[in-house]
Amino acid sequence: MSQSSVVVVGSGMAGYTVVRELRKLDASVPIMLLSADHGGFYSKPMLSNALATGKTPESILSSGTAQISGQLGISVQPYTCVSAIDVSASSVSFEEGGQLGYDRLVLALGADPIRLPIPGEGADEILSVNNLDDYRKFRETLEDKRHIAILGAGLIGCEFANDLAAKGYQVSVFDLSQQPLGRLLPPAAGQFFRDRLTAAGVHFLLGTTVERINKENGRYQLFYKDGGVVEADMVLSAIGLRPRTSLAAAAGIQVNRGIAVNRYLQTSAENIYALGDCAEVEGKVLPFILPITHAGRALAATIVGTPTLLHYPAMPVMVKTPACPAVVSPPDPATKGEWKVEPVENGMRAQYYDEDGNLHGFALLGTATGERNTLASRLPPILA
Structure with missing residues (x-):
């Protein structure tokens, strides 16, 4: 040994x-x-x-x-x-x-990517991208395809949706949440984000779940709650x-x-x-x-011999969606407070304040992303 x-x-x-x-x-x-x-x-x-x-x-x-x-x-x-x-x-x-x-x-x-237990003969062919080898398979499969269905409207699902739409693909995004980036944005900001990506060519099917995926003549039929169906050439899972x-x-x-x-x-x-x-x-x-x-x-x-305690400062996350640039720093779920949402020219600013008026999180969309550093300096550390 x-x-x-x-x-x-x-x-x-x-x-x-x-x-x-x-x-x-x-x-x-x-x-x-x-x-x-x-x-x-x-x-x-x-x-x-x-x-x-x-x-x-x-x-x-x-x-x-x-x-x-x-x-x-x-x-x-x-x-x-x-x-x-x-x-x-x-x-x-x-x-x-x-x-x-x-x-x-x-x-x-x-x-590992979370995979939903979806029935149907097409479900086994759902793709996930979690590493470079997965991405290589995704790009190879993407050739000659036009309509891509994405399961999940979180950060990764929305980034892929924007990327595909920007290259002319038809994109349909499913999510159980009533809005994209449901864990990161308050409702008004979520609607603003949705409108911008919709204008860029992304079609959202929200508040629903895909209940079955069939395959016929090389295409996938995604049957979702309430009886709807979408046909797509590829299915990409980005659940989490x-x-x-x-x-x-x-x-x-x-x-x-x-x-x-x-x-x-x-x-x-x-x-x-x-x-x-x-x-x-x-x-x-x-x-x-x-x-x-x-x-x-x-x-x-x-x-190497210098025991060092891990500290996490506030760490805003950039969402790579050029149709609606976004920077988010969600508050700790245990922090009681409320969102204050303000539209700005070609953007939106959302700030989360606790009951004492202290800033604990934010979401900046569009032109408001320029305020990232100013607001981040006011946030408490994630791990002090």
Whole structure:
């Protein structure tokens, strides 16, 4: 059994962020990164607007395994699936056979797309885009298609809808919510956002669910609640993500919605850490880039011997929908208060105030997005 000082499981943004931060602090510590796929580096957020920006799957990949291994002085093992963690032996086992020991283990496992249990012979052909390989399949399947149905009007669903509509595709978006971005926008802002994307060519079917997907003559029939039906050439699911926790749970590591970690990103098992989409920090699962950046920096310092408590400042999220640019910083659900919504020229400003008049969140649409930094400076930190 070989021994590596730091083993990182996962080659997404979280895995590579902690590796880069480690290298800034220690140029010599041995690092092994295990990847279930090709192991190259790319920016996952680019996938949902690559069509309109003219990017191909090949151009999205910024560094292959050989290049990034040389840049960072690490060993990258592509197409290596970890099947088990032996906490007592400080080792991981592989589906392909063999084991690897570790001094410190970092779980950067990511999350899986949520799939709805929809019946019908066409349901098995629903696509999801969660990585570059998924996106390559999506682009290949998209050739010669005209009408794309999207399940989910959240952030990713709306970004894909805008991207497709901008390239001339007919787009229908289904969601149980009465508005797009239902978890991020108050109703008036949600209506403004919907109107702008509708004008750009996106057709929303809201307050409904797809109950069956049939396939006939190469096309899909999406039967939705109240008896309606939409025909489409492709179905893309963007319902949401579920943290990957099964590997940790099988090893006896505590999991809740995500792999439970403290403010040092330490799991319930000694010398095992977690960050990114798979991790739950004090009840919070934040699947965005800025939380990963802060977590990677803090964890790297902790691993090299300087225990560093994770702090999350206010971290507004940009919604990549050029038809209606948006920046959102939703309030903590536990904060009691109300939204104050104001139209501005070619935009809308929504601010969430608590009962004492303190700002706890905002949603800025259109021209109002220019106020992002000013309002963000007034927000309380997510983790102080």
